[in-house]
Amino acid sequence: MYRKVVNLVATAAGVAAVVLSGCDSADTKAAGELVSQASQAVENRNSTLALSLLDSLQHAYPAEIEQQREGMKLRPRAMELSIMAQIQTVDSVIAVLADTHHMLSDKMKTISSPELVEAYQTPAAGYNANFINTTGVQPRVDRAGQFYLVSSMNPGGISHESLTFISGSDEVTTEPVPYDGELNYHLNGSETVTFMPAKSDTIGSFMVAHRGAPVSVRFNGAKGKSHTIKLTQAQTDGMADAYQYSQSVIKGRDLTVERERLDRQLQVARDQQARLNEE
16 A cells, blocks of 8 residues: 555656746746847847846746846847937037027027026017016026016006917917016016016927917906907017027936936946957
């Protein structure tokens, strides 16, 4: 009886070993196929596919040590290809933004005087040196490249806090700037409001989208009163130009930082390749 039990246990162990061996062989084959496909994707410079295959290898077959090692050697090369593609895209966009900045910089006028806290730029077309003593809206770009608006009502009388830009059936309104004596102040019967960049961005986008179309501006008073004016074509184009000029500065600066980050990542990927190839 004892011998029968021993034989049964031995037989069961043998069957289990064969089954497990079969499973290991299947996993090894599948993992090897993923490595082969990833290697081919790298050769074809398809970094997206290569990284996807290597991720599948890592998650599906963590116990396949040899195949994981091969995958580790392939990953830095795939990363290098991916980063180089990103750099190419970033460089292309930077070049377009640089062209836009160069083209529009000639259309901008720098305003500077001891009376100003800091200098700003505004479109030369439609520029009115006596703007503060009239009723209108002036687009500006600060030293950091941010687009913002300043509105003036002279004479005032409605205590305006926001602006609504209207073109056909489309319109957009700034967030209100309540009277505070600083960003919204009254002087000698006139009203001047500064709409900071966060409150002006949607207006800039609106003006670009409606470039060439008639645009009106409604000054919205604190107690329901309003006053509407029509912008000239020069004013409409100038506002769109100022916003696009601002975007070329801000996005160009952001992408330059992104380019530097990608350069660092590229160096890391290449260092990893060199280190793994030495092992």
